[in-house]
Amino acid sequence: MMQLHILNETDPLKAVILGTAKSCGPVPKPEEAYDPKSLEHILAGTYPKEEDMVNEMEAFARVFQKYGVEVxxxxxxxxxxxxxxxxxxxxxxxxxxxxxxxxDREKEFDAIQHILDKMDPTKIVRPPEEVHIEGGDVMPWNEYIFIGTYTGKDYPDLITARTNKEAVEYIKAQFPHKKVKSFELRKSNTIAKDNALHLDCCFQPVGRNKAILHKNGFLIEEEYQWLVDYFGKDNIFEITKDEMYQMFSNVFSISPEVVVSEKNFTRLNNWLRENGFVVEEVPYAEIAKQEGLLRCSTLPLIRA
Structure with a gap:
């Protein structure tokens, strides 16, 4: 029986689910796009090809292999x-x-059933229907659980708003011993550079006490400031609007010392190395066109 164990974003990774780009289907029609960045590439004729995305994901899988992670x-x-x-x-x-x-993404969950079968079924939880939540908005960080949300009145009209206030209350009830801290994110159905699809599109902790952050992804300045104060200004790598658009904050930690990053993220990768990290660079620029990157393609199960 697999013992799930995730307390934060950076403890040494032992087991993970990595998505797949195989048979990912034809280029979506503009009206089928889930986010403004995919839409941009659909309209421009630059939507990523399956073969390229498969190659990118295999490069990521090889890094896991190198570090002995069960994938x-x-x-x-x-x-x-x-x-x-x-x-x-x-x-x-x-x-x-x-x-x-x-x-219409429910079948994706069914496709991991063979992995869920290895777990204690009482540990697999389905929140009630009114709780809208996606993993990109959820970040366990030791005594905290950080959650990206959107509570504006236009929530139902925004396909880019994925986690609601009911979700924040639900997680609080599930983990009464944790401090649950929510952050209002900036949403746009139409302008990719003004859209923080998930919390991990504008923030992610790395190492034991550092973070990548983008101020404009947050709707409320005090909430952004709370993160700056919590991690400390000197421990933060602040990314630009363009870097957020390229998904600079969506890297992935294999351990407190090892970060997997996109090979073109030169400014970030240099900063990580200057701060003592080992940076494993992979090509992921094609997948990034769908407003998701390395953290989005992983579902960590066990960190020791």
Missing amino acids: FRPSILENCNQIFSRDIAFVIEDKLFHSNILP
């Missing part, structure tokens, strides 16, 4: 985009939460 992959569904396994579920402590995602 699980979803069953391949015909013509279905299964790259972003972070959306469909997430683990906090010893529980796996089944996200209430956009309804």
Whole structure:
């Protein structure tokens, strides 16, 4: 029986689900786009090709192999985009939460059933229907759980708003011993550079006490400032609007010392190395066109 264990974003990774780009289907029609960045590339004719995305994900898988991480992959569904396994579920402590995602993505969860079968079924939880939550908005950080949300009145009209206030209350009730801190994110259905799709699109902790952050991703300056004060200004790598658009904050930690990053993120990768990190660079620029990157494609199960 697999013992799930996730307390934060950076403890040494032992087991992970990595999505797959195989059989991800034809280029979506503009009206089928889930986010403004995909839409941009659909309209420009630069939407990523399956072959390129498969190669990028295999490069990522090889890094896991190098560090002895056990990697699980979803069953391949015909013509279905299964790259972003972070959306469909997430683990906090010893529980796996089944996200209430956009309804037509439900089959993606069924495709990890063979992995769920290795877990204690009482530890797999489905929140009630009114709780909208995706793994990209959820970050366990030791005594804290950080959650990205959007509570504006236009929530129902924004396909880019994925986690609601009911979700914040639900997680608080599930983990009464944790401090749950929510952050209002800036949303746009149409302008990719003004859209923080998930919390990990504008913030991510690295190492034991550092963070990557983008001020404009947050709607409320005090909430952004809270993170600056918590991590300390000198421990923060502040990214520009363009870097957020390229997904600079969506790197992935294999341990407190090792970060997997996109090979073109020169400014970030230099900063990480200057701060003592080992940076494993992979090509991920094609997948990035769908407004998701390395953290989005992973679902960590065990960090020791």
